[in-house]
Amino acid sequence: MRYIPNSPEERVEMLEAIGLTSAEQLFDSIPEALRLQRPLETPAALSEIELLDKFERLGQQNAAARRASFLGAGAYSHYIPTIVDHIISRSEFFTAYTPYQPEISQGTLQVIFEFQTLVCQLTGMDLANASMYDGSTALAEAVLMAERVTRRSKVISSAAVHPQYLEVVKTYVQHAGIDLELADFDQKTGLAGAALAEAVDDQTAAIVVQSPNFFGCVEDLSALADAAHAKGALLVVAITEAMSLGLLKSPGACGADIVVAEGQSFGVPLSFGGPYVGLFATRDKYARQIPGRLVGEAYDKKGRRGFVLTLATREQHIRREKATSNICTNEGLIALAATVYLETMGRRGIQEAAHQCLQKAAYAARRIAKLDGFSLPFAAPYFNEFVVRGPLNSVELLSRLAKDNAIEAGIALSRFMPDRDNDFLVCVTETNTREQIDALVSALSEL
Amino acid sequence: MTSGITKVTTHISPNEQLIFERSQAGRIGYRLPALDVEESAVDDLIPQQFRRDDDLEGMPEVSEVDVVRHFIRMSTWNYSIDLGMYPLGSCTMKYNSRLNEHVARIAGFANLHPLAAEEDSQGALQVIYELQECLAEITGLPGISLQPAAGAHGEMTGIMIIRAFLDARHGAAAAGRRTMLIPDSAHGTNPASAHLSGFSVKTIRSTAEGLTDLDHLRELCAHGDVAGLMLTNPNTLGLFERNIKQICDIVHEAGGLVYMDGANMNALVGVARPGDMGVDVIHLNLHKTFSTPHGGGGPGCGPCCCTKELEPFLPVPRIVKADGAFRLDHDQPKSIGRVKAFFGNYGMMLRALAYTLTHGFDGLREATEAAVLNSRYIAEGLTSDYDKPFNSPPMHEVVFTDKRQSRKGVHTLDIAKRLIDYGFHPMTIYFPLIVQGAMLIEPTESVGRQELDQFIAAMRSIAREALEDPELVLGAPHDTRIGRLDEAAAARKPVLRWKPQVAEAEATPASVS
Numbered sequence: 001m002r003y004i005p006n007s008p009e010e011r012v013e014m015l016e017a018i019g020l021t022s023a024e025q026l027f028d029s030i031p032e033a034l035r036l037q038r039p040l041e042t043p044a045a046l047s048e049i050e051l052l053d054k055f056e057r058l059g060q061q062n063a064a065a066r067r068a069s070f071l072g073a074g075a076y077s078h079y080i081p082t083i084v085d086h087i088i089s090r091s092e093f094f095t096a097y098t099p100y101q102p103e104i105s106q107g108t109l110q111v112i113f114e115f116q117t118l119v120c121q122l123t124g125m126d127l128a129n130a131s132m133y134d135g136s137t138a139l140a141e142a143v144l145m146a147e148r149v150t151r152r153s154k155v156i157s158s159a160a161v162h163p164q165y166l167e168v169v170k171t172y173v174q175h176a177g178i179d180l181e182l183a184d185f186d187q188k189t190g191l192a193g194a195a196l197a198e199a200v201d202d203q204t205a206a207i208v209v210q211s212p213n214f215f216g217c218v219e220d221l222s223a224l225a226d227a228a229h230a231k232g233a234l235l236v237v238a239i240t241e242a243m244s245l246g247l248l249k250s251p252g253a254c255g256a257d258i259v260v261a262e263g264q265s266f267g268v269p270l271s272f273g274g275p276y277v278g279l280f281a282t283r284d285k286y287a288r289q290i291p292g293r294l295v296g297e298a299y300d301k302k303g304r305r306g307f308v309l310t311l312a313t314r315e316q317h318i319r320r321e322k323a324t325s326n327i328c329t330n331e332g333l334i335a336l337a338a339t340v341y342l343e344t345m346g347r348r349g350i351q352e353a354a355h356q357c358l359q360k361a362a363y364a365a366r367r368i369a370k371l372d373g374f375s376l377p378f379a380a381p382y383f384n385e386f387v388v389r390g391p392l393n394s395v396e397l398l399s400r401l402a403k404d405n406a407i408e409a410g411i412a413l414s415r416f417m418p419d420r421d422n423d424f425l426v427c428v429t430e431t432n433t434r435e436q437i438d439a440l441v442s443a444l445s446e447l
Numbered sequence: 448m449t450s451g452i453t454k455v456t457t458h459i460s461p462n463e464q465l466i467f468e469r470s471q472a473g474r475i476g477y478r479l480p481a482l483d484v485e486e487s488a489v490d491d492l493i494p495q496q497f498r499r500d501d502d503l504e505g506m507p508e509v510s511e512v513d514v515v516r517h518f519i520r521m522s523t524w525n526y527s528i529d530l531g532m533y534p535l536g537s538c539t540m541k542y543n544s545r546l547n548e549h550v551a552r553i554a555g556f557a558n559l560h561p562l563a564a565e566e567d568s569q570g571a572l573q574v575i576y577e578l579q580e581c582l583a584e585i586t587g588l589p590g591i592s593l594q595p596a597a598g599a600h601g602e603m604t605g606i607m608i609i610r611a612f613l614d615a616r617h618g619a620a621a622a623g624r625r626t627m628l629i630p631d632s633a634h635g636t637n638p639a640s641a642h643l644s645g646f647s648v649k650t651i652r653s654t655a656e657g658l659t660d661l662d663h664l665r666e667l668c669a670h671g672d673v674a675g676l677m678l679t680n681p682n683t684l685g686l687f688e689r690n691i692k693q694i695c696d697i698v699h700e701a702g703g704l705v706y707m708d709g710a711n712m713n714a715l716v717g718v719a720r721p722g723d724m725g726v727d728v729i730h731l732n733l734h735k736t737f738s739t740p741h742g743g744g745g746p747g748c749g750p751c752c753c754t755k756e757l758e759p760f761l762p763v764p765r766i767v768k769a770d771g772a773f774r775l776d777h778d779q780p781k782s783i784g785r786v787k788a789f790f791g792n793y794g795m796m797l798r799a800l801a802y803t804l805t806h807g808f809d810g811l812r813e814a815t816e817a818a819v820l821n822s823r824y825i826a827e828g829l830t831s832d833y834d835k836p837f838n839s840p841p842m843h844e845v846v847f848t849d850k851r852q853s854r855k856g857v858h859t860l861d862i863a864k865r866l867i868d869y870g871f872h873p874m875t876i877y878f879p880l881i882v883q884g885a886m887l888i889e890p891t892e893s894v895g896r897q898e899l900d901q902f903i904a905a906m907r908s909i910a911r912e913a914l915e916d917p918e919l920v921l922g923a924p925h926d927t928r929i930g931r932l933d934e935a936a937a938a939r940k941p942v943l944r945w946k947p948q949v950a951e952a953e954a955t956p957a958s959v960s
Contacts, residue, residue: 039812
């Protein structure tokens, strides 16, 4: 096996050096009856040529990856500068462990410190952690944290939160004594804000809102913060399309208490749903309640600045069952990708990418809304995703566009909401050209 | 202070500020195509009250060259597997092949949206299915979900499965079964995951030999409240729990289930299977045993494997094969639910399958043998100079202590820091918690004999230094970019983000003229 440095001969010599005569003796402490007495029934070894051929062929069977795409709903196609992949492919980053030895991990530690700062700047919050698994699990952790902070057990979530995020939250809270209620969205606007403000009471730990919400609609976060705080509840804001932070008022400026987001939009390929990176930010006063790792500034005896993992007394390796979370390994390398992306695009690039998303989506929506048989059912302002109501069942419509026109035109809402047969969610980003949008419009008009 | 010692590597130390301190207004690192659609007035699309009014003040403005140099300079401050041996116990820092990285970047996977139709993502689903089959065979546990994103996430999933199973079996009476037994040598994630699933934790003692205390286990199992046991095997002392079958029987007879923490599976692949030992559910760490890169703290992937009996409780969707096609099965009414959006950390699954197929069934066993051999070789090589608290031969990792060196005031932390001066990454220190001054060493199969000899020589040399010149060890490391950092001060007054320095004129309004 070419990944094992020692030759079979060297291994025999090493066995002799420790007083053994066969490799089998290495496993003498395992009772013989428990040892596997046959070879594993997994496939035989492939050479590099054979392996690449296999995976290339499997990759080609994913027709969706080759088509012009307007798919969003929590996973977005954005421009990724070439240098992102080069930098995350540096051995020093991708083959390093968690930075438990700061003297030889300052690269990773300073990157995380910059990541935490960037997340704070974008969300308008005081502090951010070193990352969570993804947006959905970050939201679940935010709900658990809201219960810890307020010692209240009722959590009211917008029904216009990404349905898979809601499923994950339900799984996480099922044994935590949390009572999760849903506030429905308005059928005309697509917004859940009013229903959430109505539902919050003095038993409520937190209201959970996504903005832009699952339908792409922008919620009024300032009004929700006021409504939550008037009852002593927290406002938890979830964001699946982090690019919106380049244009929309930050949740922090609106008064949010915990902000979570999926960071995939920042330099991370679609990769069939992962690995992505969860962003988690909150207020200074909750620093000791936040889940996950934190990196902070520290100095050595000569007064030189460095960075260390800090406030570890919240974490599982010290606090065990009393920890703020069980999370250990998070998404370090993907947080690095997001950091490289945000620093490369920079202040102006994030603004321009967000602006292009907004304008291209508006252009697409305007043109689709003019087609016979098509309408936009929700009236609220949207960022780069919007719901279209078509003249036929959207699963069928989308399948025809995929096969006949090689366009992934959107996501059928009936996959998540059984009563919305003709509705589908369309996402437009800076990577969609006018030519692609025009082709989509023309394909829809010819149905 | 470093002359005369044999250094395997050197640590480069150029200076590099934070990107925010490098930022210069007007610098640009990107270019997008010009907007090719008619623009609308932004006010007509998003009312001003919903838009940012801070102009993203403080976000960096740098050129592409600035970005590249910034990250490359920082990268030189990191130790990495590609530089040398990374003997962190319980972390399995083995070689991360470039081939696997290449596979994960193939366009047909990298550009595939997770909500694409099943028929248009068959290749991707086949990868999940084939990896499931391999892992089921390796663990001897046929039910499997690849959805969990890391080891702790897999633990949470497995423990929730146990809870759902007991609730289904006992109904309301299951409320009396809420105790999870965990050995005192376990990873901290175990009790934290048990707590998340609503269990209270009771700790099982280890024997003087470093194994689970069967008498104590029987005693704890006598009260009818045990939901299960979470056991790492080989345990975190590197010792195989040779009574595992008996342990499983005791827990099963008490009405509980056995969860195995698979962090140490690198000692067992191809040699023994948890399913054959009586284990009901296990998580694997693909970022350990199956070589997906650790990435400075993730991403991981923590598949959960279980018995046929527990299979209905696995997260949804399940990836199944029917009529020659791969599809998503959401119709699992007993499922604990979804633990992550989409399918989990898919890119890690591609790498792990590439690892498994590159090794082949015989290569997988060969890797296990080589990993255990390397660990035993180190155990043999260091026994003369360091205290080895347990006599039994270790599996893939071995624990030593600072007992002899501490007589001179040199402790585990100092030995670890001094090892950095010799060009190595230190071993895991002060874990497991039950061994005072623990040094847990896991070389993995990815280290050759010369490097093992160099490591042993470095450790022996440090043991000599501890006797002859303890101050040298206490002050280590001596030639890294920075010395030991004041972590206590960092935690007392945490600075967790960069902030712009407030200009004096703004800070003191009185000075405004």
